Amino acid sequence: MDFKSTRAAQWRVIRYMATFKTADIAQATGVKTCTVTEFVRQLKNARMIKAIDRTGHMKVWRLIRDFGPKTPVKYGDGLLNPNDGIVYAFTTGARHER
Secondary structure (H helix, E strand, O other): OHHHHHHHHHHHHHHHEEOOHEEEEEEEHHOOOHHHHHHHHHHOOOOOOOEEEEEOOEEEEEEEEOOOOOOOOOEOOOEEEEEOEEEEOOOOOOOOOO
């Protein structure tokens, strides 16, 4: 699986599950946990997901911004939502039109 398709697979499962742990996404997609963790970190920093609980040593995440089927991609210091062309910045939460 190449990088683009692993991201798309993760995004599809996250949208479907809405509430998840990184291990859930890794198991459902066959993607390495470290790769899932990086994508989850980017989604969190762009405020697309938030931690809602903890089970053992793993956080439980919830999708709070489901912008559509196209996978968010890293764009500068944020994530570009290709469904609407808005970049969600990692540090400030500000939105910038592309």
